[in-house]
Amino acid sequence: MDRNELHRMIRVDQAGEFGATRIYAGQLAVMGDRGPQSAEIRHMAQQEEVHRARFDEVLAKRGVRPTALHPFWSAAGYALGAGTALLGPEAAMACTAAVEEEIDRHYSQQLDRLAETGAEPELADMIAEFREEEREHRDAALAHGAENAPAYPLLAGAIRLGCRLAIKVSERI
Structure with missing residues (x-):
């Protein structure tokens, strides 16, 4: 694995974890502390903050x-979080x-690549x-009713497509 490939991997992972923190911030701004979903989102947001901080360290x-x-991912993540929370x-979820x-798929691909090259065990x-x-x-999220969302297949498909595009763009820019 060359330096450029490794840097793209770290860059996109840090950007993704940052984006996740912004999504949850948007959701919590709309939902507040109402209902079991809010407590679950708060817990997930705390874990994402740890992920982001660790990738920040690796970046540095x-x-x-x-x-x-x-700046774009900050606004887009927050808007996605707030927008979906406004839908309920x-x-x-x-x-x-x-x-x-999408992150599971992305991380699995990265782990396959790292295993293939034997690079970067840490x-x-x-x-x-x-x-x-x-x-x-x-x-x-599935246990808390994600599939009960209005137009779930369409909503989930659009979000997954957006994630795939964000991954490709963040690797390079």
């Missing part, structure tokens, strides 16, 4: 430039389920740990 330690799109708690499904361990927590988030 390795001299990886962050994505230039941070099930839509907020649908957002989480969709995002985490990074691989961190990504594997975070992937398990992201899977827990997806499962919790």
